[in-house]
Amino acid sequence: MKKSIILSCLFVVMLNSSCAQDTENKVTTPNNPVFKAELFVDDLQIPWGFAFLPDGSMLITEKEGKLLKYFNGEREEIGNVPEVYQRGQGGLLDVVMHPNYNDNGWIYLTYSSPEGEEKGGNTALMRAKLKNGNLVENEVLYKATPNTTKGQHFGSRITFDNDGYLYFSIGERGARDENPQDINRDGGKIYRLHDDGRIPNDNPFVNEKGAKTAIYSYGHRNPQGLVIHPESGRIWEHEHGPRGGDEINIIEKGANYGWPVVTYGINYSGTPITEKTEMDGMTQPIHYWVPSIAPSGMAFVTTDKYKGWKGSLLVGSLAFQYLERLEFDGKKVTKREKLLPGEGRVRAIGEGPDGLIYVAVEGKGIFKLIPKP
Template structure:
């Protein structure tokens, strides 16, 4: 019955497809969040509810054990996944999650090795401070740059948004670490009294997408605005991105937030969505399967229920196109497989792992 359902869904999706077609790799995933492909072709998919699945090339799946205690609820749970950039010699799997503790919960990142279907040698690398009550704005994406530094994106946990402008906490910040959790000596605030040395940038609201530009090696992110004002930002060392002083959005009650959409000393967004689309996972496409898409930026949209494709001219975004609107699904994550296909996770109770390949 499941195979028949997948075939019927594939037929339906292909009816609407243009230069791509959609294949269902896996379904019945409960709010899937993170995706990585292992060198042998197996895939790992995290579920927000705290489960981690290993999916083989023949689409069989097994649950992976060995995860830490996770604070599941609202936007919190088991979130992003990443592989060590030199996985052949350092077979570490990195994962972010909402960690329970005194005061509530906060974003945390750990790494472990995968042996068969169990995580071993687990080590906590980062824990957000302070921990707060509430179930929103945990971030969180993981991205390794070309030099092997790990970037961790966070949220300001909703009710502490003013702390995004302060450097004595991890709320609304991007964190930069060595692959083993050590703080790099060239981080911007290492020698600043009262500042946490692991901070790379600040003034963020809720960063749910991150990707490294394939040519420049710079970190790009997207973050949720309030009611309007979702952003794409190019991240600079030590820079302030304005939240909550600068925003194109407004409070959910309709009231004004901040002092305007621009301020001296704060970075301008590269792209803004009003109304909000709730951007999530993002990817610079570098594969061979879709040569017409090479170098373009893909971003999943949750509220927008689509996959956004942004065309770039250098560091300028010049055009926006939409894919997968026919699904009507919340797009949580987009990744690129070893074969150059795009892999997409839909954030639903019956979430799916989808594979985009050329129509011809």
């Protein structure tokens, strides 16, 4: 591991000293964290996403294709969940509630779907309602094409903005030279829809012949973090780089985020992908990691329950198995903290209706972070 980190940094330093962000803000581990971690839901394998219902119960996606409802120590497996194409990184992915769930009851899911003429699968977005332990009124709102038997880079996260638009991500499905830079193809994109699946008439490519008109931004690799900033209302995203070059981006309408034409990462073999880390017309990340932490899950802290945390961004690390807390001055990272070190692969993060932070860890379950007095 030490050798790979050194090689990654040496390569990128030769380009334009791009390890500076990490050397200026080394991740530190607090001696006395402001919380203690309590296992809230145990015995989960790959809890990919979770969301809270108004009664305080929790919906949890297990990557293998199970949707669980957890309440007061009891769990129930929800029926009529869509078939998933479970291969590699594919499976049942994110889950969110409609912002007006109390009025309309809509639940949104992303998953790797086998539907289509080709073998394999690709990412789909659906909505449904929950009734008597089953999903009902299931509607597929978007299905990426074509299917492929590749097992990597499905994405996928979902969020809503303050105007009620729905955003979701799809990774480039391992086809980096075909998908992310081509607006006529799915993959490597952030998409924007109305909550019922209609294409907004002000999406950036609605008048482009042959374009996938749901696209909002492109040039992404594998986005597994997507949240709304609690103050600005802007959409923030993070995505996996290759070996190095994970990114945090603020999503702009019609913007190109560069993959794979520009990147701060290198191939897993150690060979370069490109000598370019920036280019006119391509949007730079506001932060990147070298080496890669393999980010998954993302949440802003809006609660006052944790001393000094309000406004922080929480990001899970699959590669180094910890929870990272980042502080910002505008768009600049000013502090990085390593939390839950060695606890496991952090897959998802969320703030509950009780104002507490919940963290999903593979092979263990969902932890609740209890603030210390």
